[in-house]
Amino acid sequence: MSYILxxxxxxxxxxxxxxxxxxxxxSVGQKEFTQIYPQSGWVEHDPLExxxxxxxxxxxxxxxxxxxxxxxxxxxxxxxxxxxxxxDRVTGEPINNAIVxxxxxxxxxxxxxxxxxxxxxxxxxxxxxDAYFSASKIKWLLDNIPGVRERAENGELAFGxxxxxxxxxxxxxxxxxxxxxNASRTMLYNxxxxxxxxxxxxxxxxxxxxxxxxxxxxxxxxxxEIDELKGIQIAGIAGDQQAALFGQACFASGSTKxxxxxxxxxxxNVGDKPVASENRLLSTIGWQVGGVTEYALEGSVFIGGAVIxxxxxxxxxxxxxxxxxxxxxSVSDNGGVYFVPAFAGLGTxxxxxxxxxxxxxxxxxxxxxxxxxxxxxxxxxxxxxLLTSMNADSNADLTELRVDGGATRNDALLQFQADxxxxxxxxxxxxETTALGAxxxxxxxxxxxxxKNELAEHxxxxxxxxxxxxxxxxxxxxxxxxxxxxRSLGWAK
Numbered sequence: 001m002s003y004i005l006x007x008x009x010x011x012x013x014x015x016x017x018x019x020x021x022x023x024x025x026x027s028v029g030q031k032e033f034t035q036i037y038p039q040s041g042w043v044e045h046d047p048l049e050x051x052x053x054x055x056x057x058x059x060x061x062x063x064x065x066x067x068x069x070x071x072x073x074x075x076x077x078x079x080x081x082x083x084x085x086x087x088d089r090v091t092g093e094p095i096n097n098a099i100v101x102x103x104x105x106x107x108x109x110x111x112x113x114x115x116x117x118x119x120x121x122x123x124x125x126x127x128x129x130d131a132y133f134s135a136s137k138i139k140w141l142l143d144n145i146p147g148v149r150e151r152a153e154n155g156e157l158a159f160g161x162x163x164x165x166x167x168x169x170x171x172x173x174x175x176x177x178x179x180x181x182n183a184s185r186t187m188l189y190n191x192x193x194x195x196x197x198x199x200x201x202x203x204x205x206x207x208x209x210x211x212x213x214x215x216x217x218x219x220x221x222x223x224x225e226i227d228e229l230k231g232i233q234i235a236g237i238a239g240d241q242q243a244a245l246f247g248q249a250c251f252a253s254g255s256t257k258x259x260x261x262x263x264x265x266x267x268x269n270v271g272d273k274p275v276a277s278e279n280r281l282l283s284t285i286g287w288q289v290g291g292v293t294e295y296a297l298e299g300s301v302f303i304g305g306a307v308i309x310x311x312x313x314x315x316x317x318x319x320x321x322x323x324x325x326x327x328x329x330s331v332s333d334n335g336g337v338y339f340v341p342a343f344a345g346l347g348t349x350x351x352x353x354x355x356x357x358x359x360x361x362x363x364x365x366x367x368x369x370x371x372x373x374x375x376x377x378x379x380x381x382x383x384x385x386l387l388t389s390m391n392a393d394s395n396a397d398l399t400e401l402r403v404d405g406g407a408t409r410n411d412a413l414l415q416f417q418a419d420x421x422x423x424x425x426x427x428x429x430x431x432e433t434t435a436l437g438a439x440x441x442x443x444x445x446x447x448x449x450x451x452k453n454e455l456a457e458h459x460x461x462x463x464x465x466x467x468x469x470x471x472x473x474x475x476x477x478x479x480x481x482x483x484x485x486x487r488s489l490g491w492a493k
Contacts, residue, residue, distance in 0.1 A: 001073035004443045005061070005232065006435035009054055009079045009162050010240065011100065011262050016057040017435040018065050018072075021448070023458040025432055027067075029060030036097060041104040041344075044097035047085050050162065051169050059228050069232050075224065076236030076442030078243035078434055079162035081185045084137035086148065086159050086210065092173055095157065096145050098165075099137040102262075102302070102344055106136035107353045117203050124190045124197055126274055126283030128351045132300070134161060135187035135204040142206070152210050159210040161186070163237050170234060172225040179217040179237040180293060184285040189214070191274055191285055194293065217242075217287040218441040236441030240434050241265040242286050244404055245296060247437030248428060249459040251452050254396040258383055259434065260407035263347075264304035266386040267296040270394055279389035280349045289444065289452075297393055299348035299386030303341040303357075305407045307375045310343070317368040325410045328373035336361040338484035339374035346488065349389040356491040360484050379407060380417040381481040387421060400424045400464075404433040411465075419469035420478060429460040 003026060008015040014033065018026040031053040036044040058075075062068065082101035087094045099105070113121070113136070114129040121129055131137075138159055142149040151157050160168065164178045183189040183196075188206060190197040196211055215221060217238050224232045238246060241259060245267045248257040253271040258264060267286070274283040274295045286296040303310075308321045318324050340346075342355040359371060391398060400423060407413060408427050418425040430436055443449045467474075 004439040005072045005075040006439040007077045008435040011080045014053040014057050016061040018061050019439045027061045027064035029057035031057050043100040043103040047094040047098050069229050072232045073448045074233045074235035074442040074446045076438030077163050078240050078438035081239040082134050084134045085165050089158050104131050106131040106140050109136045133187040138206050139204045153207050155209045164212045170224045175222050176212045177215050178212045180285040180288045181239045181242040183214045218289045218445045235445035243437030244434040247433035248402045249456040257402040260405035262306045264301035266299045270295050277393045279392050301382040302344045302347045304379050307341040327369050328376045331369045334374045335370040337370045337374040339378045340484050340488040342488045352489050354490050355488045358488050380420050384420045400426050402426050404428050414465045418465040418467045422467050425465040427462045429462040
């Protein structure tokens with residue numbers, strides 16, 4: 001058994017990737033699935049479509065490499081976090097579509113809870129009370145789908161984030177589990193005591209009976225029972241951003257990565273104790289391996305690469321997302337245009353659910369290239385705000401930022417990122433660091449790899465982007481960005 005399979009279940013597509021002993025990609029299967037928008041601000045996925053797409057990609061990846069399940073030493077799972085599912089324990093049928101992490105329907109619930117319980121929740125979970133996390137989504141499902149609360153209280157239903165759903169389905173209902181990295185994103189898990197918290201369950205009126213068992217991020221949980229992948233050991237679980245931190249070999253305290261996906265997520269390893277943020281960052285569990293729990297500081301940008309999709313799908317200024325680099329490069333600067341893509345509010349460090357997007361600085365000379373450039377630059381500006389907050393909390397003297405995700409194919413973005421940050425930005429040679437992290441966790445559990453030190457030796461840089469802009473120019477641009485953000489904050493109130 002010379003390979004590890006990673007299931008990478010993301011917000012817009014499911015992927016499966018086969019890795020060899022060097023951590024190199026052998027084959028990839030990928031399949032997009034439907035985004036469902038029932039109302040303004042609501043985002044849903046069909047759990048069964050997620051499941052079918054994930055199995056299909058796994059079969060595709062094995063077939064491309066001419067492999068069978070007998071060739072796979074273990075499978076690791078990484079997933080879009082916070083997305084919330086509830087299903088029947090007997091039939092396995094979901095009671096509703098999954099409520100996606102981007103969904104804002106529970107903002108009013110969170111506003112009410114924050115006033116009374118905000119400090120309590122922050123002390124136990126190190127999270128801001130926000131619709132982003134799972135707890136209010138669970139409450140909404142229990143309160144708004146007829147008969148669901150009674151069935152939940154009778155022990156008939158199971159809750160899970162996407163990792164839990166996939167493991168349940170892979171084992172035909174034998175395992176109802178999650179790991180600490182995913183549990184820590186529900187707003188129901190005490191990251192100090194490492195357990196589901198009865199006080200938090202009471203605040204959100206969630207019955208304990210629906211919760212999964214929390215297991216470590218790297219251990220043999222059981223075997224796959226479905227025919228297509230039968231017999232493969234399931235041995236690793238981590239939320240996508242924690243998996244990317246692990247895949248980037250950020251094992252030392254202070255090491256930091258940023259993933260540029262639909263949103264942007266910056267995580268910094270802070271060691272074996274959570275850090276209480278004074279800059280509205282989140283403290284989260286990175287992973288639990290070999291009985292040791294390691295923590296991370298996290299900053300979240302809700303709209304990162306999604307702003308490029310908006311240019312494509314809503315404005316029609318580009319035909320493909322990849323076209324944005326050339327369009328943005330066709331002008332020498334942003335022409336004084338700044339784009340704050342607060343389509344779903346603003347995340348770290350603002351945590352303003354009422355912020356709304358704006359494009360400011362328009363003149364008669366503004367063209368679509370300036371707007372495209374401002375959109376790309378918005379990703380870098382938001383990332384810089386995350387890192388400023390993170391360094392203030394951890395007192396880390398960061399010498400480089402490791403980056404991954406789809407938008408890192410845009411060299412101009414990474415160069416501008418290095419310029420604004422005034423530190424080198426290093427793109428990993430392996431673009432699939434999220435899936436690689438899940439593979440690493442599974443491989444460690446079954447002895448496919450011997451230690452984290454061995455994994456660190458696999459990591460290689462693809463390219464390092466050194467700052468080329470003066471610090472004065474970088475500050476001037478950033479100051480103007482902050483002026484634009486101030487206009488966006490609280491707009492919908």
